[in-house]
Each structure stands twice: as structure tokens, then as C-alpha cells.
Amino acid sequence: MARFIFITGGVVSSLGKGLASAALGALLQARGFTVRLRKLDPYLNVDPGTMSPFEHGEVFVTDDGAETDLDLGHYERFTGVPACKTDSVSSGRIYSNVLEKERRGEYLGKTIQVIPHVTNEIKDFIAIGEDDVDFMLCEIGGTVGDIEGLPFFEAIRQFGQEKPRGQCIFMHLTLLPWIKASGELKTKPTQHSVKELRSIGLAPDILVCRSEGPIPAKEREKLALFCNVRPDAVIAAQDLSTIYDAPLAYHTEGLDQAVLDAFGISPAPKPDLRRWEDVSDRIHNPEGEVRVAIVGKYTQLEDAYKSIAEALTHGGMANRVKVKAEWIDAEIFDREDPVPYLEPYDAILVPGGFGERGTEGKIKAAAFAREHKVPYLGICLGMQMAVIEAARNLADLGDAGSEEFDHEAGEKRFTPVVYHLKEWVQGNYTIKRKLDDDKGGTMRLGAYTAALKDGSLVSKVYGATSIEERHRHRYEVDTGYRKALEDQGLIFSGMSPDGRLPEIVEHADHPWFIGVQFHPELKSKPFAPHPLFADFIRAAKENSRLV
Ligand code: GLN
Secondary structure, X not given: OOEEXXXXXXXXXXXXXXXXXXXXXXXXXHOOOOEEEEEEEOXXXXXXXXXXXXXXXXXEEOOOOOEEOOHHHHHHHHHXXXXXXXXXXXXXXXXXXXXXXXXXXXXXXXOOOHHHHHHHHHHHHHHOOOOOOOEEEEEEOOOOOOOOOHHHHHHHHHHHHHOOOOOEEEEEEEEOOEEOOOOEEOOHHHHHHHHHHHHOOOOOOEEEEEEOOOOOHHHHHXXXXXXXXXXXXXXXXXXXXXXXXXXXXXXXHOHHHHHHHHHOOOOOOOOOOHHHHHHHHHHHOOOOEEEEEEEEOOOOOHHHHHHHHHHHHHHHHHHOOEEEEEEEEOOHHHHOOHHHHHOOOOEEEEOOOOOOOOHHHHHHHHHHHHHOOOOEEEEOHHHHHHHHHHHHHOOOOOOEEEHHHHHHHOOOOOEEEEEEOOEEEEOOEEEEOOOOOOOOOOOEEEEEEEEEOXXXXXXXXXXXXXXXXXXXXXXXXXXXXXXXXXXXXXXXXXXXXXXXXXXXXXXXXXXXXEEEOOOHHHHOEOOEOOHHHHHHHHHHHHHHHHO
């Protein structure tokens, strides 16, 4: 049976709980243990699929088609363990399960209450697959004291009680603010946060304290005394220049040792940190720099494209260059000539997105990349825009567009080169969708296979002819235009195994122009950069040498 580590947060949000959890997972792996990481989110949305990326950042899609919190991206990037449906749950999902059971009469006439019905549902979720790994790390979203979080805190309290002694520990992440005027690091907010936790029956075994600088011995002892933890279980989490230093930094601070001590695991297996030393070396010692323009819509919030930013960094690590990614708002090109904006870059990436706003600018960016032979990576909507660009400017279809935009506008303006996908095959099943279906969880989601054309650029990049990548889209490139486009050099180099759905396009007469219907960024890791990103940055590096 797994040992459980529950990770909670206090004082303020955005302290990097997800990152701390992910780094701890990586450190336990380095000591030879198997891990799984889970996120329990108190908000009432059933999943983040319907939330705006402005509000919640990127939606991270799993192989089994769940739309989850972006923290699952951190987990997967740090541990390499593919996240799945059962690694992410929200209050909305928990309550909707409970209410469905109530309607089915599964509670046999009982009054349905938060304790025990909701807390039982949460505990059942936490325990899924508990025999499969050595450690299960469960992060509770939000901060202690949030109203929505209470059932989760109560559930983990009960869970800890019900398991044999020593099976569960609690780690609490807080902030030690630095007061400039008095030159002091303040422990009081942390003391209050722990007091709040203890009032609901939870006593932390480990305190992880975010601070700008090191924690002096005096403050460490004070925290240990007032918060009732051992001094060596007060772990400093100082600000880092890159998130990929987190495993080594936490190890130096003694986090993994403190966790093993709390479980009484002795002697502790020695860690093998070579993977993270190499990652750190590649990030801190680049041999050059490339500049990539990301032409997108959600440019205000970097978290909206979290995995893309990380995958580009990984691509840089593979080529020992620093990737300077700069975000350009596609709407600027509605008014202005893109050439002076895009000329300074070594490569252009157009990411996924929804809705018409900004799409004309993305089409112009694709045209610029094609004409100027600049490496181009189009992801999902970025692929669809590249196809529309080729249809309009190469295949004489001046009014080519996507049905998505006509649906949104409620009028027919375009020839739909990209159409609404109503039926597709997944394994042995045919999935059917209507336009007016629920918006949540109804896209073509999760891992699907693509067959790659022999001799194509992508097949060389992957070194394979069959790949599996994660999808999240409603619209699809129409194969009816395949011949017209291929005649103009836009090759359909990846197709679904049944040959019906275009997965990848590439321009034959171009050093590196690839559009993919899926999201390769979701599978990239610092220690295993995704081949498409690694080769895209290689091409960018090549291009930067030419100019
Ligand atoms: N909006 C497009 C679709 O639904 C692209 C989606 C995406 O980029 N993830 O097909």
C-alpha cells in the first residue's frame, strides 16, 4: 500500500505548491521509489475544460482524455509519469458524483451530507490505485481557510486517521515575508496558517517556507517551536532562477530526507540526481540563444501556454541554446504589417486557441513564415491557420476559413476548409457529437494515433512512422481539399490510421514548416525534450546562423 503525502498551502496562493509537489515526486524517484501525483481542487467547475485560460491558465489534457489543472503538467514534466483522469478532481466533480448517486438511489433513503457522503467520495478518489505505487502525493488546491476547501481538509484528516499509523504525512507550504523597513523575516503568517490547520485537526509534519533568501537558524527554531514541527522539517524554498533547479534545491534543503524521516524510512536509499544535474547544467550553460515569436491570443497570461513555454525551453536544452520566447498579440496584425514584427525572430510558433479573434493575424504569421522560409510550428489552431493560409494564397480559395468562425458569428462567410467534426473513431468505438452538445468534455480529447508518411520531415523528426499524441479540438481540416493543397506543396504527412483525419501538414519546399492537429507540448520533459520541439529549435538555431 502507498504512503500518502498531503500537500496544503497557507498565507497566500501562488506559492508554487504544484512545483514543490512535483520536485518532491522527482526526488523520491531519484531514491528509487515509484510515485503518483494528484490534485484535488476545491472550485465548483466539474473540470477546468470550460474555464478561460485567462482565469485558470492552460488546460492540461491527459492520454485518457481528461481536461485537468496545469499542475498536472508540472507533475508529468518532473516525474515522467503520464497523468491520467484519476489524478485530478474538483469539488464540482465530487458533488456531481454524489448527486448522481443520490438520484440513482444508492444512498438508500439517507440524508446526504458533506460528512460522510462528500468526504467519503473524496477519500475513495484519493485511494484509487493505492497499491500501485510507493508514494501517492496529493496536493489540495487553494489555501487553508477557503470555504470550498473544507470538505477536502476534513477528508484528508479522516484518511490519515483511518490508515495505519505512519502511512500518511502532511506537508504545508507557506510564505515568510521579508519586511524591508525592519530587515526581518516574519514567521507570524506561517504560525497563523498552521493554527488554522490545527483548528481543523491537521498537524503538519513538514513546513516548506517560501522566502526570498535563506532562513536564519533563529527563525527556523521559532517556526519549529510555534508550529510544532522538528527544526530539520522546516524547509526553506528560496526563489529560483529556473523551476528546473527545484529538485536539486529542495534536496540541498533536505526536503526528501525530512519526508523519509517523517515516515521513519531508515536507512534512506541514496539518491541518484544525475538526471537533474544534467538538466540544470543544460539550462545554466547555453552555448547560444534563439528567438522564437509566439503569435497568439492569450498573451497577457503566460500560464495560458504553460506547456508550450516549457517545451520550448526543453527544445533549447536539447540543442544547448537558450530559447527567448516572445509573445506577440495576433490582433496587432489586423492593423499593422507583420513583417517588421516577425523579421527579428529565428522561428515562429502559432499555438492552439479558440474563436475567431486574432485568427487573421495568425494566418498572416503563417504566410510570413512560409514566404520567408522561417521555421514554423503550428499547433492545433496554428495548424488549421496554416492550412487556411495555403488554401487562400496557394490554392486559389480566397474565402477559405473555418466553420468555427462562421458558427461563432452566426453567418456563413467562409468556404469551410476546416469543418466541425461530428464523428470519429476511438479504438473500437465511433464517437458522435452535435454542435449544440454540452461544452464540457465533448471535444476530441486525449491520445490518438497518427500514421506518418514515409520520407516526410515529421517521420524523420520522430524517427517513427506511428506516433501517439494528445488532442483537444472540435474542428478538423477537410480532406476534400487535400489534393488541391498537395498540388501546391502542402503535404498531409500525418493522418489518423483510418486515413480520414489530417494530423500533420508540412510544406515540401520549406526548411521546416510543420502544423500538427495535436498538442506535442503536453508530452515534453526537461530530461526528454519532445522531438518536434527539439528539432524546431534545431531549425531555429540553423536559421539564426544563416542571417
Ligand atoms: N478551435 C480549434 C478547434 O476546436 C482549435 C483548438 C485548439 O487549438 N486546441 O478545432
